Amino acid sequence: MWHVETGVAALVVAVGLGVAAVLLGPDGLRWWLVALAVVVCTTVAVVVPRWRYRVHRWEVSADAVYTQRGWWAQERRIAPMSRVQTVDLAQGPLARLFGLTTVTVTTASAAGPLRIEGLDRPVALALADELTRKADLVEGDAT
Secondary structure, three states, rough: OHHHHHHHHHHHHHHHHHHHHHHHHHHHHHHHHHHHHHHHHHHHHHHHHHHHHHHHHEOOOEEEEEEOOOOOEEEEEEEEHHEEEEEEEEOOOOHHHHHHEEEEEEOOOOOOOOEEEEEEHHHHHHHHHHEEEHHHHHOOOOO
């Protein structure tokens, strides 16, 4: 899914740069600009999803939810079960096409929710159930 998302974005950028090069660039430089746009966008479309996959991690223990995500700016988050307020599932059209789901764990934190992307739907459903059960076992009101 990340390959398709990044590929579509890179294609849009490559077409835009190509059109700009054809309309604005001098004749000799024009095709070099088009070629450079295609090479850069193709490289991004291949490298970024693999890089994201290598960084993207999550784990649930009895006490907390751990996430790590990002490709350029990487983020690690830990949310104690006592801070979990809601667990939501979401599927965009592309994710639905691939049978993937995003789990969003809303916490009592100013940093915002934790997101676990790209889970197979059955895994996401089981994770949401597990997080809900574990959060219910913890004393307190998650504030």
